[in-house]
Amino acid sequence: MTITQLKYVLAVAQYQNFTKAADKVFVTQPTLSMQIQKLEDELDVQIFDRSKKPIELTETGKKIVNQARNIVNESDRIQDIVDQEKGFIGGEFKIGVIPTVMPTLLPMFLANFVNKYPKVKLRIEELTTESIIDSLLDGSIDAAIAATPLKNDFIKERVLYYEPFVAYDPRLSGKPKTKIKVDEINVDDLLLLEDGHCFKDSILNLCRNSRDTDGERFMLESGSFETLIKLADEGLGMTLLPYLNTMDLPEHKKENLRFFEDPSPAREVSLIFHKSELKMQIIEALQNVITGVIKGAIAFQNVQIVSPISGK
Template structure:
């Protein structure tokens, strides 16, 4: 039994395909298949059923794969200990970020992180919160950056900042003359929403003091539920409705006309808590700390404390 064979085992489980696993392990499919077959012969068991697509492990195969993950994690711990001892920052860090954070946060710190940690391979995926949570449990991601919820399973969380919401109104909306909005001003039927699965959708409904079952579009012949916040912004400009925006998005709005369509809320200001989420078995803590430092270096000071805020989850 070799560590390479164990790596191949895990790759097949991850991708559900011998060919895709081989491609991602940078070997030919016959080489990967042969190594897994040798391991099966050595152990005297069948680890993978070849007659199903995607490829699935047998019951004993599932146990072997779980143990293989633990063995490789222990091996990785040795490398991490050596890195820390030498003061080195190397290796891959797989980070998953929700779309309504990635669009605005990543451009703020990414260049500095790459410059300060050139030997770290930062692999970033933009996915929904549920996909991040599932990916962390399965070991696909090292860290998630999400709007923290009341319950994140058995995962560890660390707060980064508290981000207020602002309203983006159509030019001729009845609330456009108000200097600041109150939550009671909001009518959920006025809102354009992100598709289900995006946490900003649930947060918008919470700010409007309603839920999915109560939301019914009234007075409109078209219901827009986009997966992209930039699309909603364009639709607001065409008077199709209003939407909520995260505070960090404002730095990318330069047009004075658009800025006049932005309305802040009176206290307590509705906010979301943005933070890290990761498994209790995560071992690259020095890389997480480096990432956290780079992010906090660019976050406005007023977002680092929850003063007079109403956390929306």
């Protein structure tokens, strides 16, 4: 039994396909299949049910995968210890980013980071919060940027910044730019992101009531803030935006923005990682770069954090 064989097993368990798994671990499909078959022969068990499409783990295979994940993580820790002792900041680093943060934060820090740490090979993937948690727990990503707190005992969080919510309502254009109160927001008048976005859950938690669809002419949920802004421009309602999403709006559209009274409702955006704390030298480097560039854009402190967890 080898660490390499266990890594192959984990790859097939994740992708449920031998060809895809082979691509991800950079070997040919026959090589990967042969090594897994050798492991199954040695253990005298079937790890995968190959008759199913997609491939599924057997009941014994599920237990083996859980233990294999622990073994592979601990083996990675050995190299991690050596890298930290040498002060080496490099190697592959896989990071997940939630969709409502990716387009605004990534352009702010990515070029700076890759220039400062050229030996780090960042692999960035846009993932929902639910997928991020699963990926951190199974070791398929090293860290993530997400709205917190997540209240997960296996995940550690380092706050990067607090991002206020800002109302976007073209119906207020030309009116005095007074700050608004949370209790003035009617959730039934809101254009929301679709299910799966933690920002939608934050907004519903903020308004503390559920959408009443009985009297509505239509119900629409979108996957992008750009669509919500265009719909609001057509007079179909209002929406709430994270502060960074308002910075690049044209000046005439900024007239439609209204800030909340202090303490402003906001989301907490954090760098999160597994409690095993692998690759901490890269995590700390990433944190330092992001907090360094974000200070000039967001300086809000008097905020009230709204939970990103549904129903909280």
